[in-house]
Amino acid sequence: MVKIVNKDIERKEVRQIEGKNPIVEALKSDVNIEKIMIANGRRESGAQELFELAKEKKIKVQMVDRKKLDFMSKTGTHQGVIAIASEYEYTDLADILDMAFEKGEKPFLVILDKITDPHNFGAIIRTVNACGAHGIIIPKNRSVDISPVAVKASAGAIEYTPICKVTNLTQTIKDLKKVGLWIAGADIEGKKYFNNDFKGPIAIVIGNEGEGISRLVKEECDFLISIPMYGNIESLNASVATGIILSEAARQRTNSNI
Structure with a gap:
């Protein structure tokens, strides 16, 4: 069998995960999440699952002003929650x-x-x-x-x-x-x-x-x-x-x- 090798490729890229469902899936997988920022008041509006998963994995949760998330957001639809994750690693x-x-x-x-x-x-x-x-x-x-x-x-x-x-x-x-x-x-x-x-x-x-x-x-x-x-x-x-x-x-x- 011919061996396939990728040369001169950047393996990793920094990423920011936005929105409840993408972050929940990241928490359920093996992604290394450094911290999760949640807009003040978001706990009462459907973020309980995030809190529970973050607590289970001992991930820092930071309550912040929603304007901070608006400023950070790359998608414009962060839904009041943004996670800072480890770099994305491509697969050979x-x-x-x-x-x-x-x-x-x-x-x-x-x-x-x-x-x-x-x-x-x-x-x-x-x-x-x-x-x-x-x-x-x-x-x-x-x-x-x-x-x-x-x-x-x-x-x-x-x-x-x-x-x-x-x-x-x-x-x-x-x-x-x-x-x-x-x-x-x-x-x-x-x-x-x-x-x-x-x-x-x-x-x-x-x-x-x-x-x-x-x-x-x-x-x-x-x-x-x-x-x-x-x-x-x-x-x-x-x-x-x-x-x-x-x-x-x-x-x-x-x-x-x-």
Whole structure:
């Protein structure tokens, strides 16, 4: 088997988690949270679960003026609570593949090419987790990063979804093909997505909704898939397209007991 190694990648990024549900999921996972700041009066309006989980994990809870949270917020919708967490740590691609094999499953990955909107990214992370995919691959350049907006949009799914950042996306695709994965690129020129076989080891490439996947990435794909459009619009939001394609892949893989 070919060993896949990521070179020259920043493994960690500082993050701020905003909103009750994302913070609750972070508390339930292995994320190292340094402290939680809650707006004065928030205890009486639905933050009791946060207090209990924080107490259980011995995490400092600080009551602050809501204006402080408004100033700190990156999302504009902090819901009266912000957590300062340890740096986000990306996962090595080899480790993601190993996780799939350890489960006795064939790898099921999503590759994001030039996705730059953090809301889209967060929604895709949530979909990837819901559909049982093993992880996400993003490029180092010209790509969205982990941010408070993406974290909040993922609704906690980021804590359970491995993400790998690579220097060269086309080389990574070549490496994946060498270890037996098929690469399917979402493209208007492709065959209708539901007429394709997603049951084996596969990575699905999703591109920017305006430009699609890049030429070099497209050339490395084994086959192209498309979503037929029956109305007046010609394209879909990247996260919506991901949801449609991944739900079909998950259906096929579940029915095949993979």
